Amino acid sequence: MKKFHLNEKRLGYLMILPSIILVVLITLWPVAQSFYNSLFDYRLNDPTRSERMLSANMDLERYVDNYFYIDSQLSNLEGSADGDDIATIQQARETIEGFHSELASDSEINAKMEQIDEMLMNFQPISDSDLKYAKLDNDFAEDYRTALNSISEELQVMAGEADNEDLAQNYEQTSSLIEATSTNILESNFIGFSNYAKYLQDGRMWKSLSNTMIFTIASVAFELVLGLAVALLINRTFSGRGIVRASVLIPWAIPTAVGAMMWGFLLDGQTGVIAHYFNEWNLIPNSSWLLSTSSGGMFSIIFADVWKTTPYMALLLLAGLQTIPNSLYEASDVDGANKFQQFFKITLPLLKSSILVALLFRTLDAFRVFDLIYVLTGGGPANATESISIYAYITLFSQQNFGEGSVLSVIVFLAVALISFIYVRLIGSDLFAGRTK
Amino acid sequence: MPQVKKLLLFGVLFLLVAFMAACGGDGGSGTDDSEAESNGEYESASEDGEQVTIVYATGVDTTGKVEAQIEEFEELNPNIKVDYREMPSDTGQQHDQYVTMFSSQSSEIDVFNGDSIWPAEFAQANYALELDRFIEADGIDLEEHFDGPIQAGNFNGRQWALPLFIDASFLYYRTDVTEEPPTTWDELIEQAGELQGEGDTEFGYLLQASQYEGLVTNFVEIIASYGGEVINEDNEVVVNSPETIKGLEKLAEIVQSDFVPGNILNFQEIETENAWIAGDAVFARNWPYMQSSSNDEERSEVVDNVQIAPLPAGDEGSASALGGWTAMINRYTEHPEESWELVKYLAGEQGQKTGAIVGNHAPTIEALYDDPEVQEAAPLFQNPEFVEGLSAAVPRPVSPIYPEISDIIQIQVSQVLTGDQTAEQAAENMQTQIENAMEE
Numbered sequence: 001m002k003k004f005h006l007n008e009k010r011l012g013y014l015m016i017l018p019s020i021i022l023v024v025l026i027t028l029w030p031v032a033q034s035f036y037n038s039l040f041d042y043r044l045n046d047p048t049r050s051e052r053m054l055s056a057n058m059d060l061e062r063y064v065d066n067y068f069y070i071d072s073q074l075s076n077l078e079g080s081a082d083g084d085d086i087a088t089i090q091q092a093r094e095t096i097e098g099f100h101s102e103l104a105s106d107s108e109i110n111a112k113m114e115q116i117d118e119m120l121m122n123f124q125p126i127s128d129s130d131l132k133y134a135k136l137d138n139d140f141a142e143d144y145r146t147a148l149n150s151i152s153e154e155l156q157v158m159a160g161e162a163d164n165e166d167l168a169q170n171y172e173q174t175s176s177l178i179e180a181t182s183t184n185i186l187e188s189n190f191i192g193f194s195n196y197a198k199y200l201q202d203g204r205m206w207k208s209l210s211n212t213m214i215f216t217i218a219s220v221a222f223e224l225v226l227g228l229a230v231a232l233l234i235n236r237t238f239s240g241r242g243i244v245r246a247s248v249l250i251p252w253a254i255p256t257a258v259g260a261m262m263w264g265f266l267l268d269g270q271t272g273v274i275a276h277y278f279n280e281w282n283l284i285p286n287s288s289w290l291l292s293t294s295s296g297g298m299f300s301i302i303f304a305d306v307w308k309t310t311p312y313m314a315l316l317l318l319a320g321l322q323t324i325p326n327s328l329y330e331a332s333d334v335d336g337a338n339k340f341q342q343f344f345k346i347t348l349p350l351l352k353s354s355i356l357v358a359l360l361f362r363t364l365d366a367f368r369v370f371d372l373i374y375v376l377t378g379g380g381p382a383n384a385t386e387s388i389s390i391y392a393y394i395t396l397f398s399q400q401n402f403g404e405g406s407v408l409s410v411i412v413f414l415a416v417a418l419i420s421f422i423y424v425r426l427i428g429s430d431l432f433a434g435r436t437k
Numbered sequence: 438m439p440q441v442k443k444l445l446l447f448g449v450l451f452l453l454v455a456f457m458a459a460c461g462g463d464g465g466s467g468t469d470d471s472e473a474e475s476n477g478e479y480e481s482a483s484e485d486g487e488q489v490t491i492v493y494a495t496g497v498d499t500t501g502k503v504e505a506q507i508e509e510f511e512e513l514n515p516n517i518k519v520d521y522r523e524m525p526s527d528t529g530q531q532h533d534q535y536v537t538m539f540s541s542q543s544s545e546i547d548v549f550n551g552d553s554i555w556p557a558e559f560a561q562a563n564y565a566l567e568l569d570r571f572i573e574a575d576g577i578d579l580e581e582h583f584d585g586p587i588q589a590g591n592f593n594g595r596q597w598a599l600p601l602f603i604d605a606s607f608l609y610y611r612t613d614v615t616e617e618p619p620t621t622w623d624e625l626i627e628q629a630g631e632l633q634g635e636g637d638t639e640f641g642y643l644l645q646a647s648q649y650e651g652l653v654t655n656f657v658e659i660i661a662s663y664g665g666e667v668i669n670e671d672n673e674v675v676v677n678s679p680e681t682i683k684g685l686e687k688l689a690e691i692v693q694s695d696f697v698p699g700n701i702l703n704f705q706e707i708e709t710e711n712a713w714i715a716g717d718a719v720f721a722r723n724w725p726y727m728q729s730s731s732n733d734e735e736r737s738e739v740v741d742n743v744q745i746a747p748l749p750a751g752d753e754g755s756a757s758a759l760g761g762w763t764a765m766i767n768r769y770t771e772h773p774e775e776s777w778e779l780v781k782y783l784a785g786e787q788g789q790k791t792g793a794i795v796g797n798h799a800p801t802i803e804a805l806y807d808d809p810e811v812q813e814a815a816p817l818f819q820n821p822e823f824v825e826g827l828s829a830a831v832p833r834p835v836s837p838i839y840p841e842i843s844d845i846i847q848i849q850v851s852q853v854l855t856g857d858q859t860a861e862q863a864a865e866n867m868q869t870q871i872e873n874a875m876e877e
Contacts, residue, residue, distance in 0.1 A: 041877075044540045045562035045837070061563075123566065123773040127542045173594055180593055204848075269700030270712075288699030294855055380648030381702045382852040397533050399840050400540060400562070 031413055034406045038196070041189040042403035049189045051133060056141035056187060058103070058134045061126040063184040064116045066177060070096060073174045080167055085158055092151040096178075099144045109134045133186075141185050148182035195407045205408070207383070208391040209415075214298065215387060216366040219305040223362060224355070226306065227313025232347075234314070235321045252311040260375035263304040267291055294384030297377050301385050305372055309365070313358055320354025321347070353427060360423040364416055388412055489775045490518045491547040494535075495762075497526035499710075500729055502796030509791055510782045517775045526707055528552045528650045532840065539564035539767060547770040548779045551598055552650075553589040553761045553832075554839050560592040561837045566766040568596045571777045577785075582801045585832070590763050592837075597765060599784035602798035604760030605830040606658060607745040607823075609713065609721045609731070611636060618720070618746040622662070622687050625720065625749045629696040632719045641696030643709045643721035648851040651705055653833060653843050654758035655722065656850045660684035661758075661831045662751030667846070667871070668834040674875065677868035684751060685853055685860040692854045702854060714739060722748065724760060728817055729797035745817065747826055759830035761801070793818065799827060838874060845870045 040052045047059060074093045078086055104110040112131055119126060126132045152175045159171030199205045234245050251259065266274040269288025279287040289296040328346050337345070370389040373379060379386035379394075389412060396405030495503050507519045524531045535549060540562070551559065559565040572579070579587050582600055590598030608625075610618040614636040619625040629641025645651035657667065665681030668674055692701055698712065706723060713721045714730055716738040721727070730736060731743040747755045764783045766776045782788045789800040794814040805811050812819045834842055849863040849870075858866075 045536065045558055045564075047561060047563060050562070123570075125542070125769045127769065176594060269703065270698055286699055288702075292700050292702040292855070294857060378648065380851055382648065382855040382857050383848045384855075384857075394844060397537055398529065398844065399838075400536055 031410075034409045034413070037402050038404075038406035038410050039190060039192055040403045041191045041195070042401075042406075044400040044402055048183050048186055051129065051186070052190075053186055053188050054190055056136045056138045056185065058109075058136050058141070059132065059184045059186060060109070060112055060116055060134055061120070061132045063181065064113050065120055066181040066184060067100065068117070068120075069177055070174075070181065073170075073177060077170060077174060080170065081158075088154060088158070092154065095147050095151065099147060102140070103136075103144075106134075136185070141187070145182045145185045148178050148185075152176070152179040152182065189403075191403075195404055199404070199407050199411070204383070204386075204391065205388070205411070208386045208388045209411075211298070211385060212367060212369070212387040212389075215302060215305070215369060215385075216363060219302045219309070219366050220359065220362050222302070222306045223310050223313045224359065226310045227358070228317055228355075230310065230314035231317035231321055235318055248314060249311050251308050252315075254308070256308065256371045257375050259308050260304060260372050263300070263307075264291075264376055267300050267303075291377065292381055294382055297381055297385045301369075301373055301376055304376060305366065305369070308372070309362065313362060316358040316361070317351065317354055320351045320358075323354075324350045356423060356427045360420065360427070363419055363423070367416055367419060368412065388415075488516050488518055489772055490520055491770075491772050491775050491779060492520045492522050492545060493548045493779060494522040494524050494546045495550040496524050496528065496531050498523070498796070500726060500796040502792050502798065505795045506783060506788055506791050509787065510779060513782065513787075514778055517778060519779065522546060524549075527705065529843075536562070536564065539769065542769045544767065544769045544771050546767050547772055547776040548764060548766055548783075550601060550762045551765045553586065553600075553759065553763060554835075554843075556590045556598045556763060556765070557592045557835060557837045558839055559765060560595070560597040564768055565597045566768050566770065566773060566776075568599065568766070568777070568780070571781075572596060575781060577781065581786075581804065583803060583827070585759060585830070586761050586763070586801045589759075589761070589832070589835075590765075598763035599780055600801040601762045601764050601783055602789065602792055602796075603801045603827050603830075604724045604726075604762070604799065605757040605827050606654065606722055606724055606748060606760070607757065607826070608748050609723060609727060609743055609745055611638070611716075611719050611739065611742050612744050613742040614638065614719050618744070619749050620755075622659070622691075622749045622751055626691060626694065626696075629720055630694070633696045635719070636716075638717055638719050640698050640712070640718040641694075641720060642691065643697065643704065643712055643718045643723075644691065644701070645704050645706060645709060645722070646692050646701045646851075646854055647703050647705050647708075648847050649705060650843060650847070652850055653846050654760065656685070656688065656846060657831060657833055658748060658756050658758040659688045659751065661756035662748070662753060663687070664751070664753035666831075667842070667867075668836070672875075674868055674871045676871065677864040680753070681864050682860045685850065685863060687751070688850075689853050689856075689860060693856065702851075725799055725815075725817060725823075726797055728815060745823075757826060757830050759832045799823075836875070841874045842871055845874065 037052065041049055042052055043049045047062065051057065071093075074089060074096075078089050078093075081089055104113065112134060115131065116126055155171050155175035155178065159168045159175060162168040162171060230248060234241060234248065254262075266272050267290045269275055269286075269290065269292060272287070272290070275284075275287040275290050278284045278290070284290060284296070290300050291297060324347065328350075329342060332342050332346060368389055369387050370393065373385055373387055373390055374393070377385045379390045388408060392405055392408035392412065395401050395408060399405075493503075493507065498504075503521060507521055511517065511519060524534060532552070532555065535546075535551075538546065539559075551565075556565065560567070571577075577599075579596070583603060586600035586603050587596075590596055590600060608618055614632055615628065619628045625642065631641075632638075633641035645655055660666065660681045661684075663680045663684040665676070665678050665684050667676045691697065698704070698717075704712075709721055709723050710727055710730055712718055713723070713727060714733070714737040725745070728743065728745060732740050734740050748757050749755065764780045766773065766780060770776050783792075784801075786802055786805065789798075789802055790805055790808065790811060792798045793800050793805060793811045797815045797817070799818065800806070800811070806818050806824055817823050833839070836842060845867055849858075849867045852858045853860055853863045
């Protein structure tokens, strides 16, 4: 009997296993990946930090390319240098060759280097990172790097002492080549939580976080009030209701980027119709206030967002309204309740869970706002409309700083998780309260 | 009523179907075509080396010069077909699209125009193909070019980009309103205020004050005219200086004055050009290309009434920001040799000549300024002051982390222009933030 139970339990788990795997793959994996990225000083546009490395590595593509030149340049120098310098250069060449043959003694690395050499000759990019990078012993890496740096310095000194200008230039060139080669030997760029420490003290991060909060709270509040009003309106029966219901949805159907472009034209200080009339009616100090000042910029993005997502709010609330049975209103009519009493005593309490769900969706959406701001104001003027997602985008994509950008993404994730947690608690307790009564 | 409903339903359905057909048709046929094309050409290229298609990307081109260049190039190289890809006009957005593409090692673009501030970053990140071996093999003489633009394409002793044209900013003025352009910033402020409204104009002066890369050039040149700079020759941050503060205050004074448009904080080059050719302003700061749109009879209201002069001077004389564009090859291209042919043409005498004649872009090859056809196309190029001005232009900070530095400058300067902070605070913030960014 007991055995059978266990099997059934296992079977149950087996049945939900695919969905668990799906959840892990789709939601947890990317988050874990971002978190892992955020622990590195990881910058795509900096070759010394363009991979996540826990130990020393060699960028073989660049190393092979540079080594190709080192040999010829050093032997060139040997030909033109004089006196003691020749000995130093020979010594340098031997040192480098020594390290190089030690590196090549690993048959795997040697094979890789030969393959890369051939590809470089044909101008083929090395896009396979297994081929491009080779793990090194930390001590060997350190020794080789120090050796290269000291040779580079020696050549620099010789360049200063050389009396022939051409020769000095040759020394300089070889010196910077060798210095560049030393940066092909990569150190580990694991830095733990110091990226987080940096951003928690970063004024710009807090500013963008507070911009996001202001935007979220203001836009969601307006959307709730207006959306509820629209929902109540289109819940009534009147002629042409179908057309009104459909047309209310138009702003929601327009792609955000297109809508933002449109508002950009409408709010423009010079040619914008809306800006012109707002100014005419003395709602704003002057027609360029909307997009050219900090508070105007914030107003504009909230305004455009309210225009765009009120219909969505209305739609969600309308669905809630339709679940309220008409008999309740009829009964209260009989009891002599007026419309306000009906709204506050019947509609609102019964709509509560719909409102919470709608708020949850909208708050999360608004908190992650990106496209509207990117197109309408680009985060300006004076960074007054930069949301945390815009800041993450700039760090990740403009500056290609994946480590720090991931920190910002993780912060967005944590904030969003916190918001959903609070809402789910509210909704949960609401449902629970309903059940016990 | 049901009939009306049915009718409506049909109407909506029809619209939907039409819409989807339009979208689907567009997208579908587009990809089909290009796939069929490229497949066919790959095959023929591998079989008998006939035709190869490469993709050339540049920012929005309002002058039509890119098409003229491509046409000429295809005539010269019948076995290479060039597909033109238009990118956003904002250099920052272009940059973001390119780095996103290249960091994922995409080969969808072969050759692209790069702003003169990019090569250091692109070279370091391994996004650009180094050109030294090609240059050596084809015996290209880099000495023919001005030195500045060649240096801009050089990083760690290797050449990653070849210059296409050189840019420096100038002061445009309306000859039907004034004969004497202002020579100092104070004179400009005075004259712009006085002349605003004359000759059907609305504004005295136009510049680029939106929070974007162009703001950095406007900032760099005005502080340079007062003797300030961001990063000095020894790679030290020196932005927090009395000279910078003075220049920045002058910039803020201009931006906050009554003679510029109220929405000057949204102005980029395109807005400046549109307002200028509509005859809205007496003075404007822009790159040389606006001369050709000013004299375009189809679009412009100010044909033959436009002249250029050096930018007004500060305490240390006049300075203009060094701009200009270079051609680079995607490191991950599948057609390096054909791409090089295009770059060689574009940066060479023929390509630059076509660029100068059609697009009024100033060549980087000095000899072209003596070419009668080039001189005829733009009287500007005969002007020795112009050529001199080009060689005196000040570069923007050179650094592989340029995007970060530019971002800091944009934000801090923009906050001064909106009145959110003083010039002193901005200079101090820029100093510490750029120092921190460079130390990392």
